[in-house]
Amino acid sequence: xxxxxxxxxxxxxxxxxxxxxxxxxxxxxxxxxxxxxxxxxxxxxxxxxxxxxxxxxxxxxxxxxxxxxxxxxxxxxxxxxxxxxxxxxxxxxxxxxxxxxxxxxxxxxxxxxxxxxxxxxxxxxxxxxxxxxxxxxxxxxxxxxxxxxxxxxxxxxxxxxxxxxxxxxxxxxxxxxxxxxxxxxxxxxxxxxxxxxxxxxxxxxxxxxxxxxxxxxxxxxxxxxxxxxxxxxxxxxxxxxxxxxxxxxxxxxxxxxxxxxxxxxxxxxxxxxxxxxxxxxxxxxxxxxxxxxxxxxxxxxxxxxxxxxxxxxxxxxxxxxxxxxxxxxxxxxxxxxxxxxxxxxxxxxxxxxxxxxxxxxxxxxxxxxxxxxxxxxxxxxxxxxxxxxx
Amino acid sequence: xxxxxxxxxxxxxxxxxxxxxxxxxxxxxxxxxxxxxxxxxxxxxxxxxxxxxxxxxxxxxxxxxxxxxxxxxxxxxxxxxxxxxxxxxxxxxxxxxxxxxxxxxxxxxxxxxxxxxxxxxxxxxxxxxxxxxxxxxxxxxxxxxxxxxxxxxxxxxxxxxxxxxxxxxxxxxxxxxxxxxxxxxxxxxxxxxxxxxxxxxxxxxxxxxxxxxxxxxxxxxxxxxxxxxxxxxxxxxxxxxxxxxxxxxxxxxxxxxxxxxxxxxxxxxxxxxxxxxxxxxxxxxxxxxxxxxxxxxxxxxxxxxxxxxxxxxxxxxxxxxxxxxxx
Numbered sequence: 218x219x220x221x222x223x224x225x226x227x228x229x230x231x232x233x234x235x236x237x238x239x240x241x242x243x244x245x246x247x248x249x250x251x252x253x254x255x256x257x258x259x260x261x262x263x264x265x266x267x268x269x270x271x272x273x274x275x276x277x278x279x280x281x282x283x284x285x286x287x288x289x290x291x292x293x294x295x296x297x298x299x300x301x302x303x304x305x306x307x308x309x310x311x312x313x314x315x316x317x318x319x320x321x322x323x324x325x326x327x328x329x330x331x332x333x334x335x336x337x338x339x340x341x342x343x344x345x346x347x348x349x350x351x352x353x354x355x356x357x358x359x360x361x362x363x364x365x366x367x368x369x370x371x372x373x374x375x376x377x378x379x380x381x382x383x384x385x386x387x388x389x390x391x392x393x394x395x396x397x398x399x400x401x402x403x404x405x406x407x408x409x410x411x412x413x414x415x416x417x418x419x420x421x422x423x424x425x426x427x428x429x430x431x432x433x434x435x436x437x438x439x440x441x442x443x444x445x446x447x448x449x450x451x452x453x454x455x456x457x458x459x460x461x462x463x464x465x466x467x468x469x470x471x472x473x474x475x476x477x478x479x480x481x482x483x484x485x486x487x488x489x490x491x492x493x494x495x496x497x498x499x500x501x502x503x504x505x506x507x508x509x510x511x512x513x514x515x516x517x518x519x520x521x522x523x524x525x526x527x528x529x530x531x532x533x534x535x536x537x538x539x540x541x542x543x544x545x546x547x548x549x550x551x552x553x554x555x556x557x558x559x560x561x562x563x564x565x566x567x568x569x570x571x572x573x574x575x576x577x578x579x580x581x582x583x584x585x586x587x588x589x590x591x592x593x594x595x596x597x598x599x600x601x602x603x604x605x606x607x
Numbered sequence: 608x609x610x611x612x613x614x615x616x617x618x619x620x621x622x623x624x625x626x627x628x629x630x631x632x633x634x635x636x637x638x639x640x641x642x643x644x645x646x647x648x649x650x651x652x653x654x655x656x657x658x659x660x661x662x663x664x665x666x667x668x669x670x671x672x673x674x675x676x677x678x679x680x681x682x683x684x685x686x687x688x689x690x691x692x693x694x695x696x697x698x699x700x701x702x703x704x705x706x707x708x709x710x711x712x713x714x715x716x717x718x719x720x721x722x723x724x725x726x727x728x729x730x731x732x733x734x735x736x737x738x739x740x741x742x743x744x745x746x747x748x749x750x751x752x753x754x755x756x757x758x759x760x761x762x763x764x765x766x767x768x769x770x771x772x773x774x775x776x777x778x779x780x781x782x783x784x785x786x787x788x789x790x791x792x793x794x795x796x797x798x799x800x801x802x803x804x805x806x807x808x809x810x811x812x813x814x815x816x817x818x819x820x821x822x823x824x825x826x827x828x829x830x831x832x833x834x835x836x837x838x839x840x841x842x843x844x845x846x847x848x849x850x851x852x853x854x855x856x857x858x859x860x861x862x863x864x865x866x867x868x869x870x871x872x873x874x875x876x877x878x879x880x881x882x883x884x885x886x887x888x889x890x891x892x893x894x895x896x897x898x899x900x901x902x903x904x905x906x907x908x909x910x911x912x913x914x915x916x917x918x919x920x921x922x923x924x925x926x927x928x929x930x931x932x933x934x
Contacts, residue, residue, distance in 0.1 A: 504914035505914030509909070510865075538834055
């Protein structure tokens with residue numbers, strides 16, 4: 218066993234540059250105008266609002282791919298500036314899902330491992346809000362045990378031929394591309410060998426997208442089946458057989474962001490108004506409890522953004538943010554229902570934004586938060602490894 | 608951390624490691640004063656460490672060792688006196704912020720201060736009441752000994768028209784209380800770092816069912832949660848030291864106080880019965896966590912403040928309260 222290490226527990230506070238605060242004011246002003254022009258249903262869960270028109274407005278402001286090189290349509294701004302934009306979008310409850318995955322991880326993955334031709338072909342389309350991406354990791358028999366994926370690419374005419382299926386693929390029916398993890402060789406002793414990543418055009422022949430209706434009755438998830446899908450050779454991302462380490466490098470981006478603790482911020486905001494300016498002692502204490510925990514999580518998450526900016530790979534720190542953040546998201550709802558009794562659901566002619574409706578939706582979405590992007594159990598295992606226990 | 612801070616941090620770590628020993632606790636447990644430790648700390652210049660930056664760093668390290676001396680109190684007293692332009696007396700200092708104490712404009716004190724850390728050992732104490740700050744010689748007061756759950760001296764101090772050595776006006780009691788809370792937060796963070804390290808080490812050494820506890824997934828997950836709590840408290844104290852405003856200090860003390868009890872419970876659970884013995888060192892650190900989480904405002908106190916503030920601002924101001932710019 219390696220030495221216990223608590224070095225992964227350091228979250229030094231970064232200093233936001235002056236430009237970041239100027240940018241924050243700009244984002245707030247934009248969001249206020251945009252909301253007035255065409256109000257959206259304010260939901261801070263990044264996975265709820267799929268709005269290509271709004272995404273293109275964000276793109277026009279230069280807020281997609283904003284850290285990327287200018288030659289690919291990026292803004293060459295810092296991870297901290299990107300952080301400010303993303304947290305402001307989420308806090309306002311803006312509909313961001315269309316571009317979220319591409320901006321957060323598909324683009325950075327292509328920048329890191331993609332060929333020049335792939336970057337030139339794809340990144341500009343992401344920054345203009347035209348190309349939307351799906352994640353192709355989970356499979357019907359591979360959830361947390363990602364190394365067990367069975368979707369396989371075999372050499373075929375002019376490249377590769379893909380067979381298998383991915384599942385829980387959010388918005389595959391609306392998106393353009395998927396970056397899929399699949400088997401191209403033998404797993405080897407550590408089970409991490411023989412995996413590769415490919416760019417899949419979701420409109421290709423042989424790709425079938427079957428809806429999976431979630432327990433709210435909504436269609437976000439899909440099963441994506443590959444039946445002899447021909448993949449041109451130039452769609453391999455990075456190196457053949459290096460898929461596992463490439464996927465791992467995405468995780469700090471995927472797990473440390475504000476979307477891992479702000480998903481129910483809209484509930485907190487409306488709860489604050491519903492409690493009113495003269496809370497009783499218990500209400501004040503519980504509102505404060507949410508505020509102190511959220512403040513702490515945000516400090517930690519911002520610190521991880523600074524580590525990413527410095528080129529580090531804070532995988533353990535990201536897992537800590539997600540583990541604590543997901544618990545906080547649940548507590549927002551659990552605390553709300555204890556300090557402001559109500560019947561979650563719709564009453565009479567209540568609007569979609571009424572508190573009872575918002576609570577009902579939040580309660581029903583909660584089980585997914587501790588699963589998506591890696592379960593709480595996987596986060597704890599990663600933290601344990603960081604402590605030298607595994 | 609800068610190179611200068613790293614050197615300071617390493618030398619503080621070494622000093623406390625060398626001097627805060629089981630033998631020292633054996634003596635302090637029966638009421639002896641840890642004079643040798645105090646002399647070392649004073650000689651190293653830690654008592655006059657600039658607050659907040661250096662003072663918070665030293666305090667967090669002292670917290671890791673549960674050092675049984677009023678070092679944070681002395682650091683704060685020095686800082687308050689210096690900022691008020693008053694002369695800083697030599698020796699052990701402490702601060703009296705709670706209880707009912709009246710300080711007259713002529714500089715006489717009456718009433719009683721409660722939970723004054725190590726008043727019985729302090730030559731002088733800084734008393735803050737309302738917007739007055741008084742420096743008082745402890746010898747002129749009546750000290751009734753008391754202690755917190757960790758056995759640290761927390762005395763009641765009575766004043767009977769007691770003259771101040773020096774005093775100043777225009778002080779904010781609330782601001783001083785926040786500074787004291789911030790120092791306790793650093794101690795809690797240090798205590799959490801310690802119990803995490805102890806628990807990880809123990810889990811690696813102790814074998815049951817033929818393998819180390821650390822190999823059991825249930826134990827790994829306990830430790831991961833403990834690590835998360837520790838990381839949160841450490842991050843909060845660093846951020847609050849950096850931002851140094853009412854909101855962040857309240858949030859940091861509330862957060863650290865809330866996780867302290869959860870963390871101590873996990874550490875004890877993983878240690879099993881040996882951790883419940885007087886002989887094992889774990890209780891030094893769980894007890895200080897249980898003590899410090901209550902001192903200078905527990906999570907109910909500070910969350911209540913934050914909640915009232917958040918509610919008064921309303922939902923639309925909530926996000927700005929959290930990330931700034933604050934209204």
